[in-house]
Amino acid sequence: MIDTAVVVIFSVFIMLVGISFSKTGRNLKSFFAGGESVPWFIGGLSLFMSFFSAGTFVVWGAIAYQHGWVAITIQWTMCIGAIITGLYLAPRWKATGNLTAAEFIKARLGSKVQKSYIYIFTLVSLFIKGSVLYSVAILVSASLGYPLVPVTIVLGILMISYTAVGGLWAVMVTDILQFVVLTAAVLIILPLVFQEVGGVQAFIDKAPEDFFNLVHGEYTWGFIFAFAIYHIFYIGGNWTFVQRYTSVDAPKSASKVAYLFAGLYILSPVLWMLPPMAYRMMNPSLTGLDAENAYIMVCKQVLPAGLLGLMLTGMYFSTSASANTALNVVSAVFTNDIYKESVNPGADDKKLMFVARASSWFFGLLMILIALGVPYIGGIVEFTLSVGAITGGPLLLPPIWSLFSKRLSGKATIYITLISLSVNLVFKIILPLTGEDKLSRANEMLLGVLLPFFMLLVYELIMRKKISVSSDYEGYRVYKAEKKQAATNIDAEEQEAIKRQNVFGLKMISFSLLFMSVLLLLLAFITSKATTLVVVIAIAIMLGSIIPWRASKRKAQTG
Secondary structure, eight states, X not given: OHHHHHHHHHHHHHHHHHHHTTTTOOSHHHXXXXXXXXXXXXXXXXXXXXXXXXXXXXXXXXXXHHHOTHHXXXXXXXXXXXXXXXXXXXXXXXXXTOSSHHHHHHHHHOHHXXXXXXXXXXXXXHHHHHHHHHHHHHHHHHHHTOOHHHHHHHHHHXXXXXXXXXXXXXXXXXXXXXXXXXXXXXXXXXXXXXXXXTOHHHHHHHSXXXXXXXXXXXXXXXXXXXXXXXXXXXXXXXXXXXXXXXXXXXXXXXXXXXXXXXXXXXXXXXXXXXXXXXXXXXOTTOOGGGGGGHHHHHHHHHOOTTHHHHHHHHHHHHHHHHHHHHHHHXXXXXXXXXXXXXXXXXXXXXXXXXXXXXXXXXXXXXXXXXXXXXXXXXXXXXXXXXXXXXXXXXXXXXXXXXXXXXSOOHHHHHHHHHHHHHHHHIIIIIHHHTTOOOOOHHHHHHXXXXXXXXXXXXXXXXXXXXXXXXXXXXHHHHHHHHHHHHHXXXXXXXXXHHHHHHHXXXXXXXXXXXXXXXXXXXXXXXXXXXXXXXXXXXXXXXXXXHHHHHHHHHHHHHO
């Protein structure tokens, strides 16, 4: 009952945070990009949390339980991807001056390419985020004993509500709160897990012989190499993450967003994966899909009432952060790049804001329907890795390539994307149905990332002998010059409104952290374990709430 109360209180609070931003989004720029003046450290933490889903606990947790340290090695590839993104890709995205990745694709490669990408991206995003909503619904349902279908629907509606109402700032404020909740929960569970297993040394002694190897089983060095390349594409080109780079004030800030993500991903996978690894020593009997429940089972075993609710809240809202970011971007793309450009070019800000919020609800409800159908798709580990292998390279690499290439045309982009997607689908789905051996995990991932890369490289080398720039790039030059000129005409009233929105966002972060610290202090009086640790973490969060409050004061004074 206490755990349910904790989840409900946090859910209601998050909803109120979203409602508090309902009047701050006056146009698409403020609603979807925070007025392009979001502080880089807020954008970085939001990117970090947006990368989460139940997959962090279910997918990688299952691998950690079964294979050990390799789950951490896999996640370190995300750090590599973020460093490359910070060096080369994030500043390029910001320098385009575009609100969304889809807007850049239209300007650089043409409207036909943009529309094709929009349809594929929307479909893939809805399936991925529907699957992670299903995963967290399972965690909450299994832990609190409620039926799966109502839990999925309620959690999905809560997720949609504050995204549809508040826009990007609502998502980012809750991202920060979720980061704090999750970090607090993990720091509390770690000492309890090691106490349960008999100490760190006992954990090491009881572990299987190859449990701490950097690679293991089907997760070979070939797979790690391919996954690192995939995460350069994914972190540097996924539309949901591009929005974090375009919503800050300058290319250097965009790089800092990616670097902060990379820094956080050095230590955090170790903290996250140790609990399911240790659970292997407590209960070595889990096999197959049952291993996907390792994380929640270890939480139920070691966490007392109240703190289990805190962990569930962190898992749910970290998942919703990922889904909300995708939902925000899909809605942005639909409103900005389909409705505004093709359906109703003369729509005013009020009409566009209505469409933005309505489309958030529409796509969110589709996510819920997909989540309800996930049991018929298969295990989430297989689903997550296979979708990444099939779609990552073909969808993400060509737009990234066009950030640097003057020769790539829209027509070539379509051909390269469709050919590489088709080849991946044939090897992943069609051939196994005919009785042919399926590709290994490493070869599947290598095919997915290297095929479009070599196709783009060959195209670039061939066209180098024929043209210096493509006609699509010539058109992009004209577009960019016009956009730069338009950007110099700054509306003073809009700038003041954006400033007020960002100051309000920082104050809401401070207030949310303060609320979180008070709730933790209350839990410290209820919990039967780790009382001192909970109090220390609560005080640290309370002191941390001063940082965004001071930042809001500085921003209010300087703008």
